[in-house]
Amino acid sequence: MSIVDSVTKAMVPIHREGWPFIAIALVATVVIGYFISPLFWIGLLLTGWVCYFFRDPQRVTPVGDGLVISPADGIVSHVGLARPPVELELGSEPLMRVSIFMNVFNCHVNRAPFGGKVLRVAYRAGKFLNAELDKASEDNERNGLVIEAGDTRIGVVQIAGLVARRIVCFVREGENLSTGERFGLIRFGSRLDVYFPAGTQAKVALGQTMIAGETVLADLTEPQGAAQTLTRVS
Missing domain, CATH: 2.70.70.10 (Glucose Permease (Domain IIA))
Structure with missing residues (x-):
């Protein structure tokens, strides 16, 4: 298995409801960071947190009556x-x-x-x-x-x-x-x-x-x- 395949497999899907928020956070980070460079890194961390919040991992549900x-x-x-x-x-x-x-x-x-x-x-x-x-x-x-x-x-x-x-x-x-x-x-x-x-x-x-x-x-x-x-x- 290649490094790319390993990284892709390890990535947790993001729910579609999160993409607008991620886009807003990313654009705000780029714009604010252009004028105040130290805030770019803070915004990047916040964007990462938004991605993390909207994660949608696969789950294995137990099967059984009741x-x-x-x-x-x-x-x-x-x-x-x-x-x-x-x-x-x-x-x-x-x-x-x-x-x-x-x-x-x-x-x-x-x-x-x-x-x-x-x-x-x-x-x-x-x-x-x-x-x-x-x-x-x-x-x-x-x-x-x-x-x-x-x-x-x-x-x-x-x-x-x-x-x-x-x-x-x-x-x-x-x-x-x-x-x-x-x-x-x-x-x-x-x-x-x-x-x-x-x-x-x-x-x-x-x-x-x-x-x-x-x-x-x-x-x-x-x-x-x-x-x-x-x-x-x-």
């Missing part, structure tokens, strides 16, 4: 019962919820936690509080999906954060998603909540690092138990 996979890279900030957003129409009773906080260095491409039909896509405007706070689930701008397969419904909510100002969703109601398939992203720094069917026992721990499309959050085929609510304190 597996619910992490939709985001990041850290588990909440595990336990919580009422789902009313716009998802998943009922008023508390359901098992796993929250995943993404900082500005995490990959922000979101992947379907469960395969099935997109029953609902619901956007709701809101605030831009720190996404790591538990109240961000209720107060912040968000976009929710309900994925249905047979009698099972999984809710996944994209939540904007303190820095994030743009939620992007690629799918519409009625479309089908495969587990681990890309469905959206959030810019820059944010959170995803996953709501499970009643009685689901989560297989992740508070503070655990998640890998989108790979880490198993729950196995719906396993016997269910009592839920314990845990929230990460910053």
Whole structure:
């Protein structure tokens, strides 16, 4: 294998949503650097960070009936019962919820936690509080999906954060998603909540690092138990 082939293989793809931002950063770097040369190198570093932020690596998704996979890279900030957003129409009773906080260095491409039909896509405007706070689930701008397969419904909510100002969703109601398939992203720094069917026992721990499309959050085929609510304190 040649050096060029080795470098090409090692390169991580960049999501198409990132190219306009990369172009803007690069042009700004060249223009500002032309007049103030020391700022060129700072701009070049920032351009590199933008490329890194919008990376879209390949993932190997586990295959198995009933597996619910992490939709985001990041850290588990909440595990336990919580009422789902009313716009998802998943009922008023508390359901098992796993929250995943993404900082500005995490990959922000979101992947379907469960395969099935997109029953609902619901956007709701809101605030831009720190996404790591538990109240961000209720107060912040968000976009929710309900994925249905047979009698099972999984809710996944994209939540904007303190820095994030743009939620992007690629799918519409009625479309089908495969587990681990890309469905959206959030810019820059944010959170995803996953709501499970009643009685689901989560297989992740508070503070655990998640890998989108790979880490198993729950196995719906396993016997269910009592839920314990845990929230990460910053």
